[in-house]
Amino acid sequence: MKKILQILILNSILVSCTNFKEDKNSSVEKEKLQLEIDSLKKLINENNSNNHQIATFLTFQKNNAENAMNFYVELFDNSEIINVKRWEKNAPIDEGKIMHATFKLNGNLFMCSDSPPIHDWDFTPAVSNYIECKNESELEKLFSKLSHDGTIMMPLNNYGFSKKFGFVQDKFGVSWQLNLQ
Structure with a gap:
C-alpha cells in the first residue's frame, strides 16, 4: 500500500509538472498542486502510522473506562485521547458510558471500553x-x-x-x- 501511494504521488507530480503552463494562472495551479501533494503525504503518514500496529485493549467491567483513560492520559507525557464513542439511550449499559475509545500513552496506542456483559474474568x-x-x-x-x-x-x-x-x-x-x- 505504501509503495502504491508513493507511486501515485510521483505520478501526480510528473503529470502536473508536464502540464504546467507559465501564465497568470500559474500561482493558482502551484497552490492546487501543493494542496494535492500535502493531502497525499498526509494519507501516506496516516497509513504508515496505523499499519499493523498492535494496541493494548482494556475492557472495564465496573463502568470506569473513562476515569481510567483520563487518569493514564494525565499521568504519562506525550499522551492524548484520540476518539471516544459512547453508548446511547436504550443501550445494554448506562447512556454515555464508553463503547469504544482510542488514546495514546507516551505515543503508544491503547483502546478501552465499558463492557455491558460482566465476564467471569477481569x-x-x-x-x-x-x-x-x-x-x-x-x-x-x-x-x-x-x-x-x-x-x-x-x-x-x-x-x-x-x-x-x-x-x-x-x-x-x-x-x-x-x-x-
Whole structure:
C-alpha cells in the first residue's frame, strides 16, 4: 500500500509538472498542486502510522473506562485521547458510558471500553504494561500514582536484574511493571 501511494504521488507530480503552463494562472495551479501533494503525504503518514500496529485493549467491567483513560492520559507525557464513542439511550449499559475509545500513552496506542456483559474474568497481573523509566524521579512518581488505592505486588527495590524495579496493580485493576536500568 505504501509503495502504491508513493507511486501515485510521483505520478501526480510528473503529470502536473508536464502540464504546467507559465501564465497568470500559474500561482493558482502551484497552490492546487501543493494542496494535492500535502493531502497525499498526509494519507501516506496516516497509513504508515496505523499499519499493523498492535494496541493494548482494556475492557472495564465496573463502568470506569473513562476515569481510567483520563487518569493514564494525565499521568504519562506525550499522551492524548484520540476518539471516544459512547453508548446511547436504550443501550445494554448506562447512556454515555464508553463503547469504544482510542488514546495514546507516551505515543503508544491503547483502546478501552465499558463492557455491558460482566465476564467471569477481569484484568490479571500475568499481562502487564512494562515501562522503562528515564530516571529515578520518574520511576518513583509513576509508582506512587499507580499504586495509590491499588496493590503493590513488588515494592520498589533492586532485585538484581536492574537498578530499581516495582510492580503494581492500579485502582482500576491494570498491572504495571516499572523499571530503571
